[in-house]
Amino acid sequence: MRIGCGFDVHRLVPDRPLILGGVQIPYELGLAGHSDADVLLHAICDALLGALALGDIGQHFPDDDPRYSGCDSRELLKQVFQLIQERGYRLGNLDATLVLQQPRVAPFLPAMREQIAPLLDTPLENVSLKATTSEQLGFTGRGEGIAAQAVVLLLAQT
């Protein structure tokens, strides 16, 4: 068994779509970033890479590489999980938390799970997603950005 944790933050800005867990969420602001800035999928990528000590998402997908400009982070997650599988591991389970004040994303969590589980070749029951506010404290509380953290357990393929 291997465990990994990931953490990511992106800034909320005008004129960008808000994409979380592969799902576009209606809101007046979106996340800034080189890719689609899906902070949740980035935290999950880092947790997976961390579990096998494979570095981080910035090393695998540099933000000055034009190939990843505007790219769909589901594609990055797919590539990261391929590395995990090539090394003989599968997902045991994933537990992740979004930290944001607004918008309310609870209604979208089921759709995000539906996006993420197949990318990790696992049933829905192994994918847990949660969302919390930070009680209006800090940058997430002021609505300046969104943070995400993720923990994964990987199991050696049998």
Ligand code: MG
């Ligand atoms: Mg990121």
